[in-house]
Amino acid sequence: MICVITGPSGSGKTSVISSLVGDIDIQVIEVATTRAARDESSIGRSHVSEETFASMEREMEFVETVEYDSSKYGIPRSTVEKVKSPFWWLLDYPGDYPRLTATTAMAQLRLVVLAPSEKLLIKRLVTSGRTSRIDAAREEYREVLEEISTAGEMYKEWHLVYTSSLVSASREIRKLMASTSAIFKHR
Numbered sequence: 001m002i003c004v005i006t007g008p009s010g011s012g013k014t015s016v017i018s019s020l021v022g023d024i025d026i027q028v029i030e031v032a033t034t035r036a037a038r039d040e041s042s043i044g045r046s047h048v049s050e051e052t053f054a055s056m057e058r059e060m061e062f063v064e065t066v067e068y069d070s071s072k073y074g075i076p077r078s079t080v081e082k083v084k085s086p087f088w089w090l091l092d093y094p095g096d097y098p099r100l101t102a103t104t105a106m107a108q109l110r111l112v113v114l115a116p117s118e119k120l121l122i123k124r125l126v127t128s129g130r131t132s133r134i135d136a137a138r139e140e141y142r143e144v145l146e147e148i149s150t151a152g153e154m155y156k157e158w159h160l161v162y163t164s165s166l167v168s169a170s171r172e173i174r175k176l177m178a179s180t181s182a183i184f185k186h187r
Contacts (some may be wrong), residue, residue: 005092031091034071062074113162114161
């Protein structure tokens with residue numbers, strides 16, 4: 001089963017995924033990206049050159065792609081084929097991920113991860129040296145909150161998880177996974 005995790009830069013997606021990956025029944029869907037590698041965010045990322053990414057696109061090796069913050073991201077078909085095994089697969093995809101179609105349709109659990117406040121979001125970006133992302137992340141944060149508060153169509157089936165505490169966020173996600181697994185077993 002696929003669990004899609006999305007949210008603005010600095011919201012805690014990578015930290016949450018890192019905390020969940022130690023579970024024996026959880027795997028990560030590898031996403032190819034042209035973004036420069038950051039030490040703390042290598043989980044679920046395969047960093048490739050622009051040329052390699054373009055070649056993969058020409059060869060139709062991706063299920064889908066998106067451009068976000070001047071970098072390209074793609075979900076390789078070979079990765080999606082592995083999803084047939086009986087694990088939970090986590091997918092960390094940037095920006096307007098919910099607008100993507102193919103992988104969203106396959107997902108059984110959809111999570112929007114947010115910092116509990118805009119102030120904490122900015123603090124996390126500054127601490128991690130990503131000050132260039134502050135304006136865009138602030139805008140994304142506000143857009144997500146607005147969309148959710150108006151029960152927007154894009155997030156209708158998404159669960160909101162605040163990352164004030166990594167332990168409580170991970171616990172909440174594990175509970176959502178357990179209840180979703182139970183629902184799918186009875187279908």
